[in-house]
Amino acid sequence: MSAKIKVEKLTKIFGKRPKEILKRLKKNQSKEKIFKETGYTVGVKNVSFVVNEGEFFVIMGLSGSGKSTLIRCLNMLNKPSAGNIYVDGEDVVKYSPSQLREFRQKKAAMVFQNFGLFNHRTVLGNVEYGLEVRGMTQEERKIIALETIESVGLSGWENKYITELSGGMQQRVGLARALANNPDILLMDEPFSALDPLIRRDMQLELLDIQSKLKKTIVFITHDVNEAFKLGDRVAVMKDAEIVQIGEPEDILNNPSNSYIENFVRGTDRSKVLQAKHIMVKPNAMVNLKHGLKVAIKEMESNSISSVFVVDDNRKLEGIISIDSAIEAVKNKRTFREVLTQDYFTTDEETYMEELIPMAIDTKYPIAVINENRKLMGIIMRVSVLSGLIQDHSI
Amino acid sequence: MNTLFDFPEFFTINIGQYVESFIKWLIHNYDFFFDAIKEGVLWFLLHARSVFMWFPWVGVIIIVFILGWKLISWKSGVTFAGLLFLIGAMGLWDEMMLTLSVVLVAVVIACLIGVPLGILIAYNSRFGAMVKPVLDAMQTMPSFVYLIPAIMLFGLGSVPAVFATVIYSTPPAIRLTSLAIKGVSKEMVEAGNAFGSTKWQILTKIELPQAFPTIMMGINQTTMMAMAMVVISSMIGAKGLGLNVLQAINRIDIGMGFEAGISIVFLAITIDRITQGIADKYKFPK
Numbered sequence: 001m002s003a004k005i006k007v008e009k010l011t012k013i014f015g016k017r018p019k020e021i022l023k024r025l026k027k028n029q030s031k032e033k034i035f036k037e038t039g040y041t042v043g044v045k046n047v048s049f050v051v052n053e054g055e056f057f058v059i060m061g062l063s064g065s066g067k068s069t070l071i072r073c074l075n076m077l078n079k080p081s082a083g084n085i086y087v088d089g090e091d092v093v094k095y096s097p098s099q100l101r102e103f104r105q106k107k108a109a110m111v112f113q114n115f116g117l118f119n120h121r122t123v124l125g126n127v128e129y130g131l132e133v134r135g136m137t138q139e140e141r142k143i144i145a146l147e148t149i150e151s152v153g154l155s156g157w158e159n160k161y162i163t164e165l166s167g168g169m170q171q172r173v174g175l176a177r178a179l180a181n182n183p184d185i186l187l188m189d190e191p192f193s194a195l196d197p198l199i200r201r202d203m204q205l206e207l208l209d210i211q212s213k214l215k216k217t218i219v220f221i222t223h224d225v226n227e228a229f230k231l232g233d234r235v236a237v238m239k240d241a242e243i244v245q246i247g248e249p250e251d252i253l254n255n256p257s258n259s260y261i262e263n264f265v266r267g268t269d270r271s272k273v274l275q276a277k278h279i280m281v282k283p284n285a286m287v288n289l290k291h292g293l294k295v296a297i298k299e300m301e302s303n304s305i306s307s308v309f310v311v312d313d314n315r316k317l318e319g320i321i322s323i324d325s326a327i328e329a330v331k332n333k334r335t336f337r338e339v340l341t342q343d344y345f346t347t348d349e350e351t352y353m354e355e356l357i358p359m360a361i362d363t364k365y366p367i368a369v370i371n372e373n374r375k376l377m378g379i380i381m382r383v384s385v386l387s388g389l390i391q392d393h394s395i
Numbered sequence: 396m397n398t399l400f401d402f403p404e405f406f407t408i409n410i411g412q413y414v415e416s417f418i419k420w421l422i423h424n425y426d427f428f429f430d431a432i433k434e435g436v437l438w439f440l441l442h443a444r445s446v447f448m449w450f451p452w453v454g455v456i457i458i459v460f461i462l463g464w465k466l467i468s469w470k471s472g473v474t475f476a477g478l479l480f481l482i483g484a485m486g487l488w489d490e491m492m493l494t495l496s497v498v499l500v501a502v503v504i505a506c507l508i509g510v511p512l513g514i515l516i517a518y519n520s521r522f523g524a525m526v527k528p529v530l531d532a533m534q535t536m537p538s539f540v541y542l543i544p545a546i547m548l549f550g551l552g553s554v555p556a557v558f559a560t561v562i563y564s565t566p567p568a569i570r571l572t573s574l575a576i577k578g579v580s581k582e583m584v585e586a587g588n589a590f591g592s593t594k595w596q597i598l599t600k601i602e603l604p605q606a607f608p609t610i611m612m613g614i615n616q617t618t619m620m621a622m623a624m625v626v627i628s629s630m631i632g633a634k635g636l637g638l639n640v641l642q643a644i645n646r647i648d649i650g651m652g653f654e655a656g657i658s659i660v661f662l663a664i665t666i667d668r669i670t671q672g673i674a675d676k677y678k679f680p681k
């Protein structure tokens with residue numbers, strides 16, 4: 001993993017003479033004190049972090065915590081008062097106006113909370129905008145724009161004006177406008193906050209889909225914890241212009257670094273955040289099909305378990321066998337394969353605990369976590385799904 | 396005690412004299428400049444006039460009907476066509492066309508000056524603060540006053556008429572353009588910036604299209620003010636409906652005065668509704 005964006009000691013102060021305020025910050029004066037005494041707002045205070053290539057990086061925090069200020073620094077819509085922003089090793093802060101334009105045209109595109117669409121243009125005209133600004137010919141940009149419009153599911157709406165579209169569709173246009181530029185980086189400032197919950201869910205899934213296909217580096221802002229944990233590979237939590245914790249969702253969930261985050265996280269539904277890969281365990285016992293029934297019985301005996309997953313040489317899942325059917329098969333001289341059952345649930349690593357709950361209730365075996373080649377990656381004990389439910393309510 | 400009642404004579408400043416010598420100085424030193432303007436405007440006027448005079452009256456009426464119909468409703472189309480027909484029926488068709496050519500040339504020049512100035516004012520509030528009192532003065536100064544420098548600079552005829560009309564009618568174009576540009580949603584401009592637009596691209600691809608309906612309203616007002624100058628400008632030699640009104644005053648001919656006057660009203664209504672219609676047509680919901 002290589003660093004795509006590296007932010008170092010970034011500070012943004014709103015006001016005419018930030019230099020004096022920087023001195024106050026150096027003396028460790030608080031944001032409130034500075035505001036009271038000078039009237040200057042510290043939007044972002046000494047923030048450092050790295051976003052890796054292809055990463056989905058979420059910044060969350062309450063209203064006014066400085067999220068927008070921070071993301072707008074990343075493409076210099078806000079000019080930082082101090083600090084550096086390296087993108088692919090180049091310091092964006094030092095860019096000349098024309099370098100900055102090129103950066104915005106090719107490398108980082110933005111999606112806005114209130115869409116920021118042009119209501120004097122059609123859907124097509126909006127999506128073409130970035131390419132038009134670059135000086136691409138009309139034929140070329142139309143081809144690309146139409147493809148992008150299709151990829152966000154708006155085919156047939158190209159010639160409609162923005163005001164004829166619903167909110168969800170408008171934000172699809174916003175997304176398409178950004179994607180049409182084929183940027184490495186997508187900057188998204190609360191893109192789904194203005195949408196109603198159902199449409200929001202669709203858009204989230206679609207964004208994940210796009211991300212897995214196109215491997216963009218995404219910096220995404222939200223004030224919704226569930227959204228942050230659902231989407232983010234890593235999440236940064238902001239408070240009072242500073243980042244107070246960065247980590248993978250389950251780290252933050254399990255080890256909130258202070259009470260602010262604990263409060264923030266309290267409302268989250270773990271089953272919507274934790275995925276199979278987070279709760280699965282290494283299968284400590286499993287049997288190769290060709291080793292035979294006797295080995296299987298021994299394996300169960302030594303691990304004191306009543307069933308065991310059966311795999312082939314490549315750890316491809318063949319089935320499960322219980323102790324009863326194994327003993328019966330030995331008695332009646334039946335083959336291993338004959339007594340294997342398929343009466344268990346499988347899932348992939350990405351499945352949310354939410355969806356595992358009904359399975360866990362419905363089966364007596366552990367749930368097998370497999371990859372796309374049916375290779376056994378791990379197992380989920382019923383108890384870890386069902387007890388998680390209880391934990392969740394007792395937080 | 397008298398000094399408190401009668402303004403002291405020793406205290407008079409002869410501002411008028413300064414203005415006069417300023418204009419004279421202009422004429423003396425920038426002769427070539429005003430000559431060039433005069434030539435340009437005259438060329439424009441003559442061409443506009445010959446196109447208008449050449450154009451068949453039926454064609455004009457049909458065009459006006461179609462504009463009214465497409466922009467507003469077929470009833471409006473019929474009304475406007477009817478109004479112009481009436482002017483023709485009063486025997487004032489050619490006069491109307493002459494008036495129209497002066498108004499058109501003045502409005503085009505007013506827009507060429509007014510829209511860019513409006514943009515500048517929107518971009519630079521200090522410049523705006525400087526220009527605003529001048530605009531106020533231009534609009535409140537009795538329009539007759541413009542006739543004097545107009546004559547001094549350009550002599551008699553249609554060119555000084557256009558000059559006076561332009562000065563009188565440019566302010567709304569400036570004002571509404573700057574208002575419109577300042578009113579463009581910050582978010583849209585920001586989106587434009589976020590996609591790496593140049594300043595020129597922001598202006599031409601976002602701000603001007605967004606501002607267009609309001610700018611059209613400014614042009615509509617400019618046109619109306621130019622129409623209001625028709626009679627006044629005929630005092631310095633512009634031909635057309637205004638001249639008929641003047642002659643009617645001289646002869647105390649009520650009939651002639653009424654016909655020419657009502658023709659100006661009809662023409663003004665038609666132009667007003669059509670330009671208003673264009674402004675409305677391109678208004679998009681915010």
Ligand SMILES: Nc1ncnc2c1ncn2[C@@H]1O[C@H](COP(=O)(O)OP(=O)(O)OP(=O)(O)O)[C@@H](O)[C@H]1O
Pocket residue numbers: 014015041042043061062063064065066067068069070223
């Ligand atoms: N242009 C500006 N001038 C002055 N102060 C500003 C400006 N923009 C933001 N601020 C201030 O900076 C602070 C952080 O604002 P910011 O918009 O970054 O918060 P946010 O986390 O995005 O909040 P929200 O969730 O409401 O969007 C706020 O106190 C805000 O008032």
Ligand SMILES: [Mg+2]
Pocket residue numbers: 067068069189190
């Ligand atoms: Mg914000």
